[in-house]
Amino acid sequence: MVARYRTSQCILDLMKRYLPFIIIVLALVAAIGIFTVMFRKGTGGTDSNLGLNNSNLPAQVVDKGSAPAQATPNQSTSGSTTITKPNVKISSPVILEEYGDYQCPPCGELYPELKQIEHEYGDQLRVVFHQFPLTKIHKNAMIAAHAAEAARNQNKFWEMHDRLYRNQKEWAGQEDPRPTFISYARQLNLKIDQFTSDMDSNQVDQRISADIQRGTVAGVTGTPTVFIDSQMLRYEATNLDGLRRGINAMLVRRATS
Numbered sequence: 001m002v003a004r005y006r007t008s009q010c011i012l013d014l015m016k017r018y019l020p021f022i023i024i025v026l027a028l029v030a031a032i033g034i035f036t037v038m039f040r041k042g043t044g045g046t047d048s049n050l051g052l053n054n055s056n057l058p059a060q061v062v063d064k065g066s067a068p069a070q071a072t073p074n075q076s077t078s079g080s081t082t083i084t085k086p087n088v089k090i091s092s093p094v095i096l097e098e099y100g101d102y103q104c105p106p107c108g109e110l111y112p113e114l115k116q117i118e119h120e121y122g123d124q125l126r127v128v129f130h131q132f133p134l135t136k137i138h139k140n141a142m143i144a145a146h147a148a149e150a151a152r153n154q155n156k157f158w159e160m161h162d163r164l165y166r167n168q169k170e171w172a173g174q175e176d177p178r179p180t181f182i183s184y185a186r187q188l189n190l191k192i193d194q195f196t197s198d199m200d201s202n203q204v205d206q207r208i209s210a211d212i213q214r215g216t217v218a219g220v221t222g223t224p225t226v227f228i229d230s231q232m233l234r235y236e237a238t239n240l241d242g243l244r245r246g247i248n249a250m251l252v253r254r255a256t257s
Helices: 002-043 105-124 141-152 157-166 178-187 192-199 202-218 240-256
Strands: 073-075 081-083 094-100 125-131 225-228
Touching (some): 125 141, 192 202
Antiparallel strands (some): 073 081
16 A cells, blocks of 8 residues: 555645646647637738639639640740740630729839739730829829729820829929829810819719729738739739739630639
């Protein structure tokens, strides 16, 4: 009995002595398990190479080894990689939607890249611009959106759009950019009376508000935000190569569906 008592006492003493270490080990194991689950959830819906939310993409688009029609990178003599578009036939163009702010510097930097993308893909791509002025940080963004939409009423939206981005630094800091926008309207041979009236119209205001509401519902929180066939492009992939990869993925999807 004495021996059994001593043995039990020793076991209890050992448990008391090492209990804190056992608790620490169990806590670490639990933390690692939680981190693994959260990491899988956080990365399961995106593809780091395409930059798109790929939860709805077919396997042949996500898996780069299974689609012979998918874009292949070409190595140039300078060592840089260029993503070329796949040679596929589609019945309707891929839709690229941008939510932008005319005073936003990153939007201004993206503008020439989008023009290049339009040139590269031609009839395979249709670009749509949605107004998303960030009025809290860009004091002239809203009036610039009004200028573009007023020009739309005379079928010169894209011409005004281009001038606003190309000359962003000219008007962004002005106290009142309206005279500058009116000068752009004159360069485009717009009817100035109609243009100035439309800039202040409820119709234009409602059109911009509808764009903002649509973007907010779609998850837009900043600019530029790009969607390719309704799939949001990650901000860090919003560049020439990222745009090409996203468009190519959707071209392959169209061709194989």
